[in-house]
Every structure is written in structure tokens, then in C-alpha cells.
Amino acid sequence: MEKEFKNPFSKIRAEQMGDSAWKYFVVPSKAHIGSKPLIFEGSRGTGKTMFLKCNSWKEKYNEAIASKHDFKNFILNNQHIGFYYLTDGRFVKSLQKKNVNDEIWIGIFNTYFNVVLAKEIIEFIELLINDKIILFSDIQYALDKVSLRIKKPKPLSLNEIIQSLDETLIAIEHFSNNTNEAQPIGLNSGTIIEDILLQLKKNPLFTETTFHIFIDEYEKLTASQQIELNTLLKQSNSNIVYDFGVLSKGILTPKTSTGQEIRRKDDFSLFSTDRYDYYEKNEYNEFLKEICKKRLQVELDRSEIEFDERNYDITFYLKYYGKQHEIALFSKSPKLSKIKDRIYEEIKRHCSLYGYTEDEQIVIRKELLNCSPIHMRMHLALLLRKNKDKIPALDLVEHKISNSAKYQDWCHNTETAVFYLLCDELNIEKTYHGFNAFSALSSGVIRSFLELAEFAFDFAMNSNNPFSIDNLREFTIDEQTKAVNFVSNFKIKEIDSYEPYGYRLKEFTIALGKIFNALQTNPNATLGEVEQNHFTTNTAELRFNFPNADLLLKDSVRNMILEEDNPTKTKSEDSVEFLDYHLNHIYCPAFKISYLRKRKINLNYKDLAKLINGTHKELTDTVKKLSGIKDLDEPNLFDEI
Numbered sequence: 001m002e003k004e005f006k007n008p009f010s011k012i013r014a015e016q017m018g019d020s021a022w023k024y025f026v027v028p029s030k031a032h033i034g035s036k037p038l039i040f041e042g043s044r045g046t047g048k049t050m051f052l053k054c055n056s057w058k059e060k061y062n063e064a065i066a067s068k069h070d071f072k073n074f075i076l077n078n079q080h081i082g083f084y085y086l087t088d089g090r091f092v093k094s095l096q097k098k099n100v101n102d103e104i105w106i107g108i109f110n111t112y113f114n115v116v117l118a119k120e121i122i123e124f125i126e127l128l129i130n131d132k133i134i135l136f137s138d139i140q141y142a143l144d145k146v147s148l149r150i151k152k153p154k155p156l157s158l159n160e161i162i163q164s165l166d167e168t169l170i171a172i173e174h175f176s177n178n179t180n181e182a183q184p185i186g187l188n189s190g191t192i193i194e195d196i197l198l199q200l201k202k203n204p205l206f207t208e209t210t211f212h213i214f215i216d217e218y219e220k221l222t223a224s225q226q227i228e229l230n231t232l233l234k235q236s237n238s239n240i241v242y243d244f245g246v247l248s249k250g251i252l253t254p255k256t257s258t259g260q261e262i263r264r265k266d267d268f269s270l271f272s273t274d275r276y277d278y279y280e281k282n283e284y285n286e287f288l289k290e291i292c293k294k295r296l297q298v299e300l301d302r303s304e305i306e307f308d309e310r311n312y313d314i315t316f317y318l319k320y321y322g323k324q325h326e327i328a329l330f331s332k333s334p335k336l337s338k339i340k341d342r343i344y345e346e347i348k349r350h351c352s353l354y355g356y357t358e359d360e361q362i363v364i365r366k367e368l369l370n371c372s373p374i375h376m377r378m379h380l381a382l383l384l385r386k387n388k389d390k391i392p393a394l395d396l397v398e399h400k401i402s403n404s405a406k407y408q409d410w411c412h413n414t415e416t417a418v419f420y421l422l423c424d425e426l427n428i429e430k431t432y433h434g435f436n437a438f439s440a441l442s443s444g445v446i447r448s449f450l451e452l453a454e455f456a457f458d459f460a461m462n463s464n465n466p467f468s469i470d471n472l473r474e475f476t477i478d479e480q481t482k483a484v485n486f487v488s489n490f491k492i493k494e495i496d497s498y499e500p501y502g503y504r505l506k507e508f509t510i511a512l513g514k515i516f517n518a519l520q521t522n523p524n525a526t527l528g529e530v531e532q533n534h535f536t537t538n539t540a541e542l543r544f545n546f547p548n549a550d551l552l553l554k555d556s557v558r559n560m561i562l563e564e565d566n567p568t569k570t571k572s573e574d575s576v577e578f579l580d581y582h583l584n585h586i587y588c589p590a591f592k593i594s595y596l597r598k599r600k601i602n603l604n605y606k607d608l609a610k611l612i613n614g615t616h617k618e619l620t621d622t623v624k625k626l627s628g629i630k631d632l633d634e635p636n637l638f639d640e641i
Contacts, residue, residue: 005303005469007461008295009454012447014050022063023298025054026290032271033080035210037236038243041250042273043560045447048245049086052214056084057124071131075205082212082243083120085113089220094176096222107186109225111150112172114192115165117213118146121196122165126158134203142199146192150185189228189257190240197240213242219250231256234267248274249558273444274563285439288449289314303469311472318456319474320434326419330373333426339377340369346383350393360394367397375400377418377425378410381527389528416594417520417530423592424521430592432484433477440595441484443585445560448487455483488589498559505556508612511623512583513591518627519601520593531598534565534582538605546609553581553612560584601626 014021032038033055040048053059057078064074075081095105095112128134136158143161144154152164174181197211215229233242234256254261264270292314300311310316330336347368351361368379379400382391399407423430432441438456442449459479460467467473492513495506512535519525519532543550556562565580585595607626610618623629 005461005467006299007454007457008292008299009450009457012045012450012454014053019058019062021050022054022059022066024291024294025050025059026287026294028287030271032269033082033212033243034269035238035241037233037241037268038271039233039251039268040243040245040271041248043248043445043558045445045560046273047446049216052082052216052243052245053084055080055212056082056214058084061127071127072133072205075133075209079208080210080212081124082214083117083124084214085117085120085216087215087217087220089217091173091176092221092225095172096224097176097179100179102224104183104186106224106228107188108172108175108184110189110191110228111168111185111187113229114187114190115150115168118192118196119162119165121193122158122162125196125200129158133205134200138203139196139199142195145195149187149192149195190232190235194240201239210238211240213240214245215242216245218244218246219252221252223252226252227255227257230254230262231258234258234260234262236267247558248272248560249554274557274560280440284444285436288439288442288446289435291446291450292453300469305469305472308472314453315435317460317475318433318435318438318453318480320436321477323419325477326423326428326431327372327374329428330422330426333428335426336373339373339380339422339425343369343376343380343383346380347393350383354392354394356394364393364397367400368393371400373422374415374418375411377422378414378527381414381418381421381525382410384524385526385528389526414527414530416596417525417527417598420520420531420592420594421523421525425523429481430589431477431481432589433475433480438480438484441488441585441589443560443563445584445586448491448586451487451490452483455486456480459483459486484589488586491584491586492590495559495561498555501552501555504552504613505559505561507619508552508556509561509583509587511611511619513587513593514623515601515627516583516593517591518629522628529599531594531596532601533588533593533595534580534597534600535603535608536578536580536600537603537608538577539579540577542605542608545605546613549609549613553608556612557581561587 011017011024017024028051032040032051040051042048060078060081061071061074064071064077069077092109092112095109096102097105125134125139129136140155146161147154147164150164150168152167153160155161155164168184171182171184175184193213200206200211201209213232218226218229221229229242229244230253233244236242254263256262262268293312296312296314305311344365347361347364350356351364356364368383369376371379379396382396383393385391398404399410420430422428432438438449438452441452456475456479457467459482460473460475463476463479465471465473467475492506492509495509496502498505516533539550539553542553553562557564561584563582563584565582580600582597588595603626607622610622614622
């Protein structure tokens with residue numbers, strides 16, 4: 001009987017994994033959890049929740065149990081013990097109605113935050129008591145203080161303190177829904193948390209322990225609520241440390257309630273997955289391989305197959321087949337003759353312009369036409385160059401025959417652009433295969449890579465030669481390409497769901513894709529500016545003249561539609577700030593454009609404002625202007641890709 005093989009990548013989000021998230025967790029190469037607070041900043045799907053949850057005590061304890069360690073050994077083996085809090089955005093934003101003073105709401109928020117974390121900590125304490133590691137009396141003084149703060153009777157058991165905390169939460173909920181209800185207790189930030197954890201620290205078992213409070217989705221907090229938690233981060237010490245997981249651009253203010261500000265290096269370490277070139281480093285690729293290995297291991301071990309190291313390596317399945325497949329398709333295409341005809345015409349023009357002899361013309365035609373389609377198409381692009389960049393046909397032939405350094409540079413720098421040109425002109429689908437391609441397409445978003453892998457497995461498992469536990473094999477070019485195209489198109493459709501500006505951002509993304517596609521598939525391209533897929537703009541002028549467009553641009557970065565590059569400043573009488581913006585690589589296959597970083601276009605801030613926040617006519621006219629496509633069919637401009 002054939003053993004069942006389940007897709008190892010079907011569970012993408014940490015929330016889907018229940019108590020088993022630790023099985024899929026890979027510790028990053030650098031130890032980010034320490035005595036200094038951490039702010040983990042990144043777009044959706046970069047692993048913030050997975051990282052914080054799997055560093056919390058529950059996941060670590062589940063892992064310890066699986067390794068047959070008891071609770072005491074678990075504590076001794078973990079210097080850092082964390083408590084996880086996922087921000088409830090809808091609830092915390094309800095704590096700010098206009099008929100109640102802001103200071104009152106802040107006190108109520110602090111109470112809510114204290115109570116929610118106290119319940120999490122008491123769950124931990126309950127295990128300590130059950131395992132006879134501590135006694136209730138060891139923690140009673142702290143629980144008495146907690147009860148005093150929330151104006152409840154002193155508890156005689158953990159159940160009683162939990163009941164008091166629950167009653168406090170219910171009172172807050174009632175008041176947030178109807179401010180005519182009795183006003184709940186208002187506390188200072190972190191007081192109850194500190195009461196309990198500092199009492200625990202008095203136990204010799206926890207002398208060397210640092211307790212961490214992990215706050216996930218920090219961006220959902222209001223500015224005034226962030227100020228309260230910033231204060232706790234600022235006051236972190238070797239006893240209690242506050243760490244944040246936050247969406248890019250999600251920190252609304254660096255202020256604290258004491259009038260100070262939180263500052264990087266002084267107050268916290270920053271781990272940002274959205275920083276420029278993060279995913280172009282080997283560190284990211286190795287991290288992905290280890291993540292995949294864990295997932296494959298869970299499924300393959302369950303299936304009890306004979307061990308083969310290749311089967312645990314994602315690069316085995318995502319095989320790179322080289323460029324010969326597409327080159328062979330180019331060579332067989334009947335449409336290639338049209339490109340040859342164009343080269344003939346360009347050679348004739350050059351012969352007339354430079355007065356080449358008949359013998360020279362024969363050599364030119366032979367050398368520029370009798371070669372691979374890649375070089376042939378490159379020759380055409382070079383022959384089209386004019387003015388100071390023009391290359392006489394005979395000079396080009398001499399470079400080719402001698403294989404000069406300049407000719408090698410042309411081949412290297414234009415190869416990918418030529419591939420995309422030929423795919424467009426010969427109506428051949430661009431293929432995607434190999435681990436490195438999947439990694440680059442993910443743009444540093446782990447979830448995007450896992451989705452690509454998930455659908456590669458799906459297409460392989462449902463092919464004519466079904467991949468299964470008894471047929472572990474490399475995935476074909478077609479299976480990998482289908483996965484890439486499916487995920488790329490799905491990701492564009494998904495933009496609609498990004499609150500609150502999804503519809504606008506989707507139109508903006510498609511507009512950019514249309515522009516870059518037109519630039520990369522221009523049949524008259526000379527490839528002097530190859531693979532244009534990002535832009536630079538004057539962000540200061542955009543911010544000053546079009547604040548709404550600037551807001552949308554920031555939201556596109558926050559949602560990793562665009563990647564913001566490091567700013568460069570031009571010094572003049574006024575400081576003019578420019579930023580580069582790269583289209584997330586995951587969208588590139590849907591637009592049939594290259595994802596490689598090559599050249600950028602200068603996008604006037606006024607045109608950018610029209611693309612991102614203009615009327616439909618302004619948007620369409622700007623796409624026509626920047627793409628050079630005059631006969632673009634306006635009603636179909638923003639059809640689904």
C-alpha cells in the first residue's frame with residue numbers, strides 16, 4: 001500500500017501550527033534574544049510571529065517535553081524565558097472614545113495590558129507549583145499586591161486571582177462598549193507584571209533568568225498606547241526585558257511617558273528583514289534551507305522512508321536546469337526569422353552608412369547571424385544604438401571574433417534582458433526553476449518562499465508523473481514555473497485585501513508593472529539601460545506637495561509592495577532627499593519582467609502622485625507617457641493580470 005505524503009508546506013502561518021510551531025522553527029544565525037530589548041521589524045510574512053512565539057515559554061516547553069526534559073531542566077536550560085502577547089487591534093483601539101479623557105483611557109489600557117500578561121505568567125506559575133518547584137506561599141505576596149492594585153480581595157489560590165483578573169477584563173470591556181458603566185481601575189504600565197516577575201526572581205532557580213515580554217503586532221496600538229510600551233522598553237533591565245514585533249513603518253512614535261525617546265543602539269537592537277539587500281546575502285538562503293529541512297523532516301520522518309540526505313534538501317526538489325531549455329525553444333521558433341530580417345535591415349543600414357565593401361558585408365552577416373539566438377538578439381540591440389553610444393557593425397564583429405573584454409561585458413550585462421525580450425517577441429513563456437530563483441523572488445519574505453514551495457509540491461503531486469513518498473524526485477521546469485506564475489498572480493490579487501488602501505495600491509502596482517514591462521519588452525531597446533524595474537523619486541517634494549500620495553507610498557512599503565532603498569542626499573542650497581523603490585520581486589513574473597536589480601528610472605514626484613493617488617484618467621495617461629505605449633487600450637489597462 002502506497003504511503004500518504006502530505007505537502008510539507010501546507011501550513012504557512014505560525015497560527016496554523018497550534019502547539020507544534022516549535023517543530024518548524026529555525027533559530028536565526030544571530031542570537032537576537034538577550035539582555036537588550038529587540039525590535040523585530042518586517043513586512044507581513046517575514047517570520048515575526050514565528051520568532052516571538054517560538055522564543056516564548058510555551059513553545060520552548062513543548063519542545064522540552066518532546067525531548068523528555070522535565071520543567072525544572074527546562075528552566076535551568078533557558079536563561080531567557082518569554083511571555084507572548086498578540087495585540088488585539090480592534091479591542092485596544094476601542095479604548096479611546098471622545099467623551100472620556102485620554103489620560104483615563106491610557107490608565108485603562110495599562111490595566112488591560114497588565115492583566116492579560118499576568119494571566120499568561122500565572123499559567124507558567126501554575127506549572128511551577130504543580131511540579132513542586134515553588135509553593136503558592138512563595139508567590140502569595142506578589143499576588144496580594146496585584147489584588148490590592150485592582151481592588152479585589154486577597155486570593156487564597158491561583159484560581160481566585162485568575163477570577164479577579166477575568167472580572168477586571170470584563171469591566172474594561174463593558175466600559176469600552178458603554179462609558180456610562182462603572183469606570184475600571186487605571187494603572188501605570190507594567191506594574192502588575194513587575195510585581196509577579198520580581199517576586200519569582202527571588203527564587204534561586206531564577207536568579208540568572210531574564211524574563212521577556214514579547215509584544216507582537218505592536219503596529220496595531222495607537223500612538224498613546226505605544227508611548228506607554230516604549231516606556232517599558234526604555235526601562236528594561238536584566239530582570240525584565242520588553243521586545244516588540246512590528247510591521248514595517250508601524251512605529252508611530254519613539255516617545256515615552258517620561259518625556260524621553262527610545263533610540264536604537266542606546267535602548268534596543270533592531271532586526272529588520274526589510275533592509276536593503278537583506279535577502280541577497282547567503283545568510284538568508286541558508287536560513288531558508290534550514291526552514292525547509294525542518295518541514296521536510298517532519299513529513300519524511302512520519303512516512304518512515306529509508307533515509308536519503310537529498311530528500312531533506314529543498315535544492316534537490318527545486319532543481320536548476322540551466323538556460324539551454326529556453327535557448328532550444330528560441331532556436332526552434334518560426335518567429336525567429338523576423339528577428340533575422342530586422343538584423344539584415346540594420347546591417348544594410350550600417351553598410352550604407354559606413355560604406356562597407358561586399359566582402360565586409362558577408363563577414364558581418366555571417367558573424368552577427370550565425371550564432372545563438374541570445375547573441376543574435378543582443379547584436380540587434382547593439383546595432384540600434386545611436387549617437388555617442390553607436391557601435392558600427394564591423395567594430396561589433398571584431399569584438400565578437402576576438403571575444404574582447406567589452407564583448408564579454410555586453411554578453412554578461414544584457415543576457416537576462418535579452419531572454420525577456422526573446423520570450424516576448426517569440427511568444428515563449430519565461431521559465432523559473434532552481435532554489436536561487438525561488439529565493440530571489442521571495443524578496444526576503446519567508447512566507448512568499450514557503451508559498452512558492454507549497455505550490456511547486458502541489459503541481460508536482462498532481463502531475464502526469466505524480467510526486468509521492470514512493471516517487472521522490474526533482475521537480476520539472478514546468479511544475480516550478482506553474483508554481484511561480486500562480487503565486488505571483490495570486491499575490492497581486494491579494495493586494496485588494498490590504499487595509500485601508502488595498503484597491504489604490506493594487507492599481508498602483510499594476511501601473512508600475514505595465515510601465516516596467518513596456519520598457520523591458522521594447523523591440524527597439526538598445527539595452528544600454530537594461531532591466532529597468534525600480535525607480536527613484538524626490539520624496540521630500542512628494543511629501544510636501546502631495547501628502548496623501550506620500551501616505552500611500554509609505555503604505556506600499558509597509559506592505560512590502562515596494563522595498564525602500566537607503567536614501568542618498570544631494571547637497572545644494574536646499575537638501576533634496578531621494579529614495580529608491582524596488583518592486584517586490586514576487587510580482588515580477590506576473591508582469592513578465594526581470595526581478596534582477598539592474599537599472600532604475602527617474603520618476604518625477606508629480607507623475608508618482610498621479611500613479612498612486614490620481615484619477616483613473618491621470619493614472620492611465622501617466623502609464624502611457626512613461627511606458628511609451630500610445631495606443632494602450634484604456635478600459636483594459638487595469639484588467640486582472
